[in-house]
Amino acid sequence: MIIYRKASILDIEQIILLEEKMLKDNLGKSILTEVITSDNGYVSVALDGNTIVGYVSIMIAVDYAEILNICVDDNYQLLGIGTHLLNDFFNKYNEIIKSCSLEVRVNNDKAINFYHNKFNFNIVNTRKKYYQDNTDAYIMEKIL
Numbered sequence: 001m002i003i004y005r006k007a008s009i010l011d012i013e014q015i016i017l018l019e020e021k022m023l024k025d026n027l028g029k030s031i032l033t034e035v036i037t038s039d040n041g042y043v044s045v046a047l048d049g050n051t052i053v054g055y056v057s058i059m060i061a062v063d064y065a066e067i068l069n070i071c072v073d074d075n076y077q078l079l080g081i082g083t084h085l086l087n088d089f090f091n092k093y094n095e096i097i098k099s100c101s102l103e104v105r106v107n108n109d110k111a112i113n114f115y116h117n118k119f120n121f122n123i124v125n126t127r128k129k130y131y132q133d134n135t136d137a138y139i140m141e142k143i144l
């Protein structure tokens with residue numbers, strides 16, 4: 001059974017391992033610490049036993065939210081875990097958040113489909129050579 005809870009700083013090591021496994025990149029210990037401990041941060045994890053199999057990190061500025069990262073272990077994908085993680089966030093903040101955005105690699109069809117099909121995010125702009133390997137980013141946005 002998958003359990004969902006707020007992340008703590010004790011989860012950072014596992015979160016970084018999951019990000020590396022799924023994205024070959026990670027937010028880094030200091031940013032994760034800041035987001036987990038800040039009143040304006042939202043980080044939650046999905047656990048199978050003691051193992052973190054999914055996670056989302058989001059920063060909130062008044063009525064605007066930016067998704068920093070979301071990932072689900074590939075052995076646990078397509079089970080609704082990513083949807084559950086983001087639904088929890090939108091349910092909790094639906095009275096407060098007016099818009100939400102994120103950057104995603106233009107070739108990340110899985111994530112683009114996920115954001116568009118499950119949450120009605122739309123592509124609103126492109127950031128050229130946004131990533132270190134020069135891949136462009138789409139900016140996706142959802143108006144609530």
Ligand SMILES: CC(C)(COP(=O)(O)OP(=O)(O)OC[C@H]1O[C@@H](n2cnc3c(N)ncnc32)[C@H](O)[C@@H]1OP(=O)(O)O)[C@@H](O)C(=O)NCCC(=O)NCCS
Nearest residue numbers: 070071072077078079080081082083104110111113114117
């Ligand atoms: C994007 C991600 C978080 C989705 O998590 P998930 O738990 O598998 O998603 P859910 O099961 O809740 O939702 C599945 C939906 O995502 C999309 N999706 C997932 N895998 C897909 C694939 N291989 N091809 C196309 N669409 C896909 C579809 O819209 C799918 O809905 P459907 O099953 O009705 O077609 C996950 O694929 C992931 O961790 N990817 C790697 C990390 C990443 O790219 N993160 C985004 C960084 S911006």
